[in-house]
Amino acid sequence: MLTITDLKKAYGRYHALNGLSMTIKDGALYGFVGPNGAGKTTTIKILAGLLSADSGQVILDGVDARRERQALKGMIGYVPDTFGVYADLKVWEYMEFFSACYGLEGLIARKRCEVLLEQVGLEDRMDQYVDGLSRGMKQRLCLARALIHDPALLVMDEPSSGLDPKTRKEFKELLQELNGEGKTILISSHVLTELDQMCTDIGIIDQGRMVLSGSMGEIMARVERSDPLQIMVYQNMDQAMAILRSHSLVGSIAIKENCLSVEFTGDHQDEALLLQQLIDADVLVRGFFRKQGSLESLFMQITDHEDKEVLLYEGKPGL
Numbered sequence: 001m002l003t004i005t006d007l008k009k010a011y012g013r014y015h016a017l018n019g020l021s022m023t024i025k026d027g028a029l030y031g032f033v034g035p036n037g038a039g040k041t042t043t044i045k046i047l048a049g050l051l052s053a054d055s056g057q058v059i060l061d062g063v064d065a066r067r068e069r070q071a072l073k074g075m076i077g078y079v080p081d082t083f084g085v086y087a088d089l090k091v092w093e094y095m096e097f098f099s100a101c102y103g104l105e106g107l108i109a110r111k112r113c114e115v116l117l118e119q120v121g122l123e124d125r126m127d128q129y130v131d132g133l134s135r136g137m138k139q140r141l142c143l144a145r146a147l148i149h150d151p152a153l154l155v156m157d158e159p160s161s162g163l164d165p166k167t168r169k170e171f172k173e174l175l176q177e178l179n180g181e182g183k184t185i186l187i188s189s190h191v192l193t194e195l196d197q198m199c200t201d202i203g204i205i206d207q208g209r210m211v212l213s214g215s216m217g218e219i220m221a222r223v224e225r226s227d228p229l230q231i232m233v234y235q236n237m238d239q240a241m242a243i244l245r246s247h248s249l250v251g252s253i254a255i256k257e258n259c260l261s262v263e264f265t266g267d268h269q270d271e272a273l274l275l276q277q278l279i280d281a282d283v284l285v286r287g288f289f290r291k292q293g294s295l296e297s298l299f300m301q302i303t304d305h306e307d308k309e310v311l312l313y314e315g316k317p318g319l
Contacts, residue, residue: 001023002022002024002058002060003057003059004058006055007043008053008054009039015208017056020205021210029175029187029199030201031199031203033190034206035303038303039207039208043205044157046058047065047072053066058072075151077147079156091117091126091130092126095113095117095141096110135163135167139160143159143174147178154178154184155186156185158189159187160194176198192295196294206303219298223294227291228262229261229288230261230288232287232288233283234286235284240283249274250262251264251265
Protein backbone atom coordinates (compact mmCIF):
# COMPACT_ATOMS: atom_id res chain seq x y z
CA MET A 1 0.00 0.00 0.00
CA LEU A 2 1.18 3.53 -0.82
CA THR A 3 0.58 6.26 1.75
CA ILE A 4 1.43 9.92 1.10
CA THR A 5 1.07 12.30 4.03
CA ASP A 6 1.27 16.12 3.96
CA LEU A 7 3.67 16.19 1.01
CA LYS A 8 5.09 19.62 0.14
CA LYS A 9 7.32 20.85 -2.65
CA ALA A 10 8.05 24.44 -3.65
CA TYR A 11 9.97 25.96 -6.56
CA GLY A 12 10.87 29.35 -5.20
CA ARG A 13 7.60 31.05 -4.30
CA TYR A 14 5.52 28.56 -6.28
CA HIS A 15 4.11 25.70 -4.21
CA ALA A 16 3.66 22.71 -6.52
CA LEU A 17 2.52 20.52 -3.62
CA ASN A 18 0.89 22.09 -0.61
CA GLY A 19 0.15 19.31 1.88
CA LEU A 20 -0.86 16.48 -0.47
CA SER A 21 -2.18 13.34 1.25
CA MET A 22 -3.44 10.22 -0.50
CA THR A 23 -3.61 6.45 -0.14
CA ILE A 24 -3.46 3.76 -2.83
CA LYS A 25 -4.46 0.27 -1.75
CA ASP A 26 -2.78 -2.87 -3.05
CA GLY A 27 -4.33 -4.04 -6.31
CA ALA A 28 -5.86 -0.68 -7.18
CA LEU A 29 -5.86 0.92 -10.61
CA TYR A 30 -5.74 4.51 -9.39
CA GLY A 31 -6.61 7.41 -11.70
CA PHE A 32 -4.62 10.51 -10.70
CA VAL A 33 -6.14 13.60 -12.32
CA GLY A 34 -5.94 17.36 -12.08
CA PRO A 35 -5.56 20.49 -14.22
CA ASN A 36 -2.20 21.56 -15.62
CA GLY A 37 0.03 22.80 -12.82
CA ALA A 38 -1.92 20.94 -10.13
CA GLY A 39 1.14 18.97 -8.99
CA LYS A 40 0.65 15.59 -10.68
CA THR A 41 4.05 15.32 -12.37
CA THR A 42 5.84 16.64 -9.28
CA THR A 43 4.16 13.94 -7.19
CA ILE A 44 5.07 11.24 -9.70
CA LYS A 45 8.71 12.35 -9.88
CA ILE A 46 8.94 12.24 -6.08
CA LEU A 47 7.49 8.71 -6.13
CA ALA A 48 9.98 7.66 -8.81
CA GLY A 49 12.88 9.02 -6.77
CA LEU A 50 13.73 11.70 -9.34
CA LEU A 51 12.84 14.59 -7.05
CA SER A 52 13.05 15.23 -3.32
CA ALA A 53 10.11 16.59 -1.36
CA ASP A 54 10.60 19.56 0.97
CA SER A 55 8.59 17.81 3.69
CA GLY A 56 6.00 15.13 4.20
CA GLN A 57 6.08 11.37 4.06
CA VAL A 58 5.88 8.76 1.29
CA ILE A 59 5.68 5.14 2.43
CA LEU A 60 5.32 2.15 0.09
CA ASP A 61 4.89 -1.24 1.75
CA GLY A 62 6.68 0.02 4.85
CA VAL A 63 9.57 1.67 2.98
CA ASP A 64 10.07 5.38 3.72
CA ALA A 65 10.90 7.16 0.46
CA ARG A 66 12.83 10.02 2.11
CA ARG A 67 15.05 7.71 4.13
CA GLU A 68 15.37 4.80 1.71
CA ARG A 69 15.22 6.35 -1.75
CA GLN A 70 17.30 3.62 -3.38
CA ALA A 71 15.12 0.88 -1.97
CA LEU A 72 12.01 2.69 -3.16
CA LYS A 73 13.34 2.88 -6.72
CA GLY A 74 13.53 -0.90 -6.77
CA MET A 75 9.86 -1.12 -5.80
CA ILE A 76 8.48 1.25 -8.43
CA GLY A 77 8.17 0.93 -12.19
CA TYR A 78 8.04 4.32 -13.88
CA VAL A 79 6.67 5.16 -17.33
CA PRO A 80 7.29 8.89 -17.97
CA ASP A 81 5.34 11.12 -20.34
CA THR A 82 8.30 11.05 -22.74
CA PHE A 83 9.61 7.82 -24.18
CA GLY A 84 13.24 7.95 -23.02
CA VAL A 85 14.19 5.11 -25.36
CA TYR A 86 17.55 4.40 -26.93
CA ALA A 87 17.04 4.72 -30.68
CA ASP A 88 20.26 2.96 -31.72
CA LEU A 89 19.40 -0.25 -29.86
CA LYS A 90 17.30 -3.16 -31.02
CA VAL A 91 14.29 -4.05 -28.88
CA TRP A 92 15.97 -7.08 -27.29
CA GLU A 93 19.15 -5.05 -26.60
CA TYR A 94 17.08 -2.31 -24.98
CA MET A 95 15.35 -4.81 -22.69
CA GLU A 96 18.56 -6.64 -21.75
CA PHE A 97 20.29 -3.34 -20.98
CA PHE A 98 17.64 -2.41 -18.44
CA SER A 99 17.55 -5.96 -17.11
CA ALA A 100 21.23 -5.59 -16.26
CA CYS A 101 20.45 -2.31 -14.49
CA TYR A 102 18.30 -4.33 -12.08
CA GLY A 103 20.85 -7.12 -11.69
CA LEU A 104 19.18 -9.57 -14.09
CA GLU A 105 21.54 -11.25 -16.56
CA GLY A 106 21.94 -14.35 -18.69
CA LEU A 107 19.13 -16.84 -19.17
CA ILE A 108 17.00 -15.34 -16.37
CA ALA A 109 17.10 -11.91 -18.05
CA ARG A 110 16.32 -13.31 -21.52
CA LYS A 111 13.36 -15.32 -20.24
CA ARG A 112 12.02 -12.30 -18.33
CA CYS A 113 12.36 -10.08 -21.41
CA GLU A 114 10.64 -12.62 -23.66
CA VAL A 115 7.69 -12.93 -21.29
CA LEU A 116 7.25 -9.17 -21.00
CA LEU A 117 7.60 -8.48 -24.73
CA GLU A 118 5.00 -11.15 -25.42
CA GLN A 119 2.72 -9.63 -22.80
CA VAL A 120 2.85 -6.19 -24.45
CA GLY A 121 2.57 -7.62 -27.97
CA LEU A 122 6.13 -6.95 -29.17
CA GLU A 123 7.48 -10.50 -29.33
CA ASP A 124 7.77 -10.25 -33.13
CA ARG A 125 9.70 -6.95 -32.94
CA MET A 126 12.71 -8.13 -30.92
CA ASP A 127 15.19 -7.59 -33.78
CA GLN A 128 13.75 -4.25 -34.83
CA TYR A 129 15.49 -1.01 -33.91
CA VAL A 130 13.66 1.06 -31.33
CA ASP A 131 13.76 4.09 -33.63
CA GLY A 132 11.66 2.19 -36.16
CA LEU A 133 8.80 1.50 -33.77
CA SER A 134 5.53 3.41 -33.91
CA ARG A 135 4.59 5.70 -31.03
CA GLY A 136 2.24 3.10 -29.60
CA MET A 137 4.89 0.38 -29.81
CA LYS A 138 7.43 2.60 -28.08
CA GLN A 139 4.96 3.15 -25.28
CA ARG A 140 4.44 -0.60 -24.98
CA LEU A 141 8.20 -1.07 -24.85
CA CYS A 142 8.50 1.51 -22.07
CA LEU A 143 5.83 -0.39 -20.16
CA ALA A 144 7.69 -3.69 -20.59
CA ARG A 145 10.90 -2.02 -19.40
CA ALA A 146 9.14 -0.64 -16.31
CA LEU A 147 7.97 -4.14 -15.40
CA ILE A 148 11.37 -5.86 -15.64
CA HIS A 149 11.97 -5.93 -11.88
CA ASP A 150 8.34 -6.81 -11.03
CA PRO A 151 7.69 -3.56 -9.12
CA ALA A 152 5.18 -3.29 -6.28
CA LEU A 153 3.75 -0.13 -7.88
CA LEU A 154 3.59 0.86 -11.54
CA VAL A 155 3.51 4.66 -12.00
CA MET A 156 2.51 6.06 -15.39
CA ASP A 157 2.50 9.73 -16.40
CA GLU A 158 0.05 10.42 -19.26
CA PRO A 159 0.74 7.03 -20.93
CA SER A 160 -1.89 7.39 -23.67
CA SER A 161 -0.87 10.90 -24.70
CA GLY A 162 -0.50 11.18 -28.47
CA LEU A 163 -1.84 7.70 -29.20
CA ASP A 164 -4.54 7.14 -31.80
CA PRO A 165 -7.95 5.88 -30.55
CA LYS A 166 -7.31 2.24 -31.52
CA THR A 167 -3.89 2.13 -29.87
CA ARG A 168 -5.26 3.95 -26.82
CA LYS A 169 -7.99 1.32 -26.45
CA GLU A 170 -5.46 -1.51 -26.74
CA PHE A 171 -3.19 0.13 -24.19
CA LYS A 172 -6.11 0.56 -21.78
CA GLU A 173 -6.96 -3.14 -22.12
CA LEU A 174 -3.32 -4.02 -21.43
CA LEU A 175 -3.36 -1.99 -18.21
CA GLN A 176 -6.62 -3.63 -17.14
CA GLU A 177 -5.03 -7.04 -17.78
CA LEU A 178 -2.04 -6.15 -15.61
CA ASN A 179 -4.32 -4.87 -12.89
CA GLY A 180 -6.39 -8.04 -13.12
CA GLU A 181 -3.21 -9.99 -12.41
CA GLY A 182 -2.83 -8.04 -9.17
CA LYS A 183 -0.50 -5.21 -10.23
CA THR A 184 -1.05 -1.91 -8.41
CA ILE A 185 -1.08 0.96 -10.91
CA LEU A 186 -1.15 4.74 -10.61
CA ILE A 187 -2.01 6.42 -13.89
CA SER A 188 -2.02 10.16 -14.52
CA SER A 189 -4.24 11.14 -17.43
CA HIS A 190 -6.32 13.95 -18.89
CA VAL A 191 -8.58 11.51 -20.75
CA LEU A 192 -11.27 11.29 -18.08
CA THR A 193 -13.63 9.18 -20.18
CA GLU A 194 -11.00 6.42 -20.15
CA LEU A 195 -10.39 6.63 -16.44
CA ASP A 196 -14.01 6.19 -15.41
CA GLN A 197 -14.16 3.06 -17.58
CA MET A 198 -11.09 1.29 -16.22
CA CYS A 199 -10.04 2.64 -12.82
CA THR A 200 -10.98 1.18 -9.46
CA ASP A 201 -10.18 4.43 -7.62
CA ILE A 202 -9.84 8.12 -8.49
CA GLY A 203 -7.99 11.03 -6.90
CA ILE A 204 -8.46 14.63 -8.06
CA ILE A 205 -5.65 17.03 -7.19
CA ASP A 206 -5.86 20.82 -7.46
CA GLN A 207 -3.35 23.49 -6.41
CA GLY A 208 -1.12 20.90 -4.77
CA ARG A 209 -3.82 19.31 -2.59
CA MET A 210 -6.13 16.33 -2.89
CA VAL A 211 -9.66 17.72 -3.29
CA LEU A 212 -11.58 14.49 -3.92
CA SER A 213 -10.69 10.80 -3.74
CA GLY A 214 -12.41 7.46 -3.37
CA SER A 215 -13.47 4.29 -5.13
CA MET A 216 -15.15 4.58 -8.52
CA GLY A 217 -18.43 3.60 -6.89
CA GLU A 218 -18.14 6.45 -4.38
CA ILE A 219 -17.05 8.95 -7.02
CA MET A 220 -19.81 8.02 -9.47
CA ALA A 221 -22.38 8.33 -6.67
CA ARG A 222 -21.06 11.86 -6.15
CA VAL A 223 -21.24 12.45 -9.91
CA GLU A 224 -24.94 11.59 -10.00
CA ARG A 225 -25.77 14.50 -7.71
CA SER A 226 -22.91 16.84 -8.64
CA ASP A 227 -24.74 18.86 -11.28
CA PRO A 228 -27.18 21.49 -10.01
CA LEU A 229 -30.80 21.78 -11.02
CA GLN A 230 -31.32 24.35 -13.76
CA ILE A 231 -34.60 26.20 -13.21
CA MET A 232 -35.68 28.87 -15.69
CA VAL A 233 -38.42 31.04 -14.21
CA TYR A 234 -40.57 33.06 -16.59
CA GLN A 235 -42.64 34.82 -13.92
CA ASN A 236 -42.89 35.16 -10.12
CA MET A 237 -39.16 34.87 -9.33
CA ASP A 238 -39.62 36.16 -5.76
CA GLN A 239 -42.01 33.33 -4.91
CA ALA A 240 -39.65 30.79 -6.52
CA MET A 241 -36.76 32.09 -4.40
CA ALA A 242 -38.85 31.90 -1.23
CA ILE A 243 -39.72 28.27 -1.89
CA LEU A 244 -36.14 27.31 -2.70
CA ARG A 245 -34.66 29.09 0.35
CA SER A 246 -37.01 27.25 2.69
CA HIS A 247 -36.53 23.83 1.09
CA SER A 248 -34.58 21.33 3.22
CA LEU A 249 -32.80 19.77 0.21
CA VAL A 250 -31.58 23.03 -1.34
CA GLY A 251 -28.06 24.28 -0.76
CA SER A 252 -26.71 27.23 -2.70
CA ILE A 253 -28.70 29.12 -5.33
CA ALA A 254 -26.91 31.04 -8.07
CA ILE A 255 -28.08 32.91 -11.14
CA LYS A 256 -26.56 32.97 -14.59
CA GLU A 257 -28.27 34.53 -17.59
CA ASN A 258 -31.66 34.53 -15.80
CA CYS A 259 -31.40 30.84 -15.00
CA LEU A 260 -31.36 29.62 -11.40
CA SER A 261 -28.67 27.07 -10.68
CA VAL A 262 -29.71 25.16 -7.56
CA GLU A 263 -27.62 22.77 -5.48
CA PHE A 264 -30.19 20.07 -4.79
CA THR A 265 -29.47 16.80 -2.97
CA GLY A 266 -32.81 15.08 -3.60
CA ASP A 267 -33.59 12.16 -5.89
CA HIS A 268 -35.84 12.11 -8.97
CA GLN A 269 -39.02 12.01 -6.89
CA ASP A 270 -37.86 14.98 -4.83
CA GLU A 271 -37.19 16.90 -8.05
CA ALA A 272 -40.71 16.17 -9.31
CA LEU A 273 -42.23 17.29 -5.98
CA LEU A 274 -40.22 20.52 -6.06
CA LEU A 275 -41.44 21.28 -9.57
CA GLN A 276 -45.04 20.63 -8.47
CA GLN A 277 -44.55 22.92 -5.49
CA LEU A 278 -43.36 25.73 -7.75
CA ILE A 279 -46.29 25.29 -10.12
CA ASP A 280 -48.82 25.19 -7.26
CA ALA A 281 -47.40 28.51 -6.06
CA ASP A 282 -48.14 30.08 -9.47
CA VAL A 283 -44.48 30.20 -10.47
CA LEU A 284 -44.27 30.00 -14.28
CA VAL A 285 -41.41 27.62 -15.04
CA ARG A 286 -40.17 27.38 -18.62
CA GLY A 287 -37.28 25.05 -17.92
CA PHE A 288 -36.50 22.51 -15.21
CA PHE A 289 -33.73 19.92 -15.64
CA ARG A 290 -30.57 18.47 -14.18
CA LYS A 291 -27.77 17.75 -16.64
CA GLN A 292 -26.51 14.19 -16.64
CA GLY A 293 -23.42 14.03 -14.47
CA SER A 294 -20.04 12.73 -15.61
CA LEU A 295 -16.56 12.43 -14.16
CA GLU A 296 -15.53 15.26 -16.47
CA SER A 297 -18.30 17.60 -15.28
CA LEU A 298 -17.44 16.86 -11.64
CA PHE A 299 -13.77 17.53 -12.39
CA MET A 300 -14.63 20.88 -13.98
CA GLN A 301 -16.80 21.91 -11.04
CA ILE A 302 -14.08 21.09 -8.52
CA THR A 303 -11.14 22.65 -10.36
CA ASP A 304 -12.79 25.66 -12.07
CA HIS A 305 -11.86 28.81 -10.13
CA GLU A 306 -13.56 31.33 -12.40
CA ASP A 307 -16.57 33.19 -11.00
CA LYS A 308 -19.23 32.57 -13.63
CA GLU A 309 -22.34 32.87 -11.50
CA VAL A 310 -23.73 35.35 -9.00
CA LEU A 311 -24.45 33.61 -5.73
CA LEU A 312 -27.89 34.58 -4.48
CA TYR A 313 -28.21 32.24 -1.54
CA GLU A 314 -25.95 29.77 0.23
CA GLY A 315 -27.55 27.29 2.58
CA LYS A 316 -26.81 23.79 3.82
CA PRO A 317 -29.14 21.06 2.60
CA GLY A 318 -30.81 19.12 5.37
CA LEU A 319 -30.50 21.87 8.00
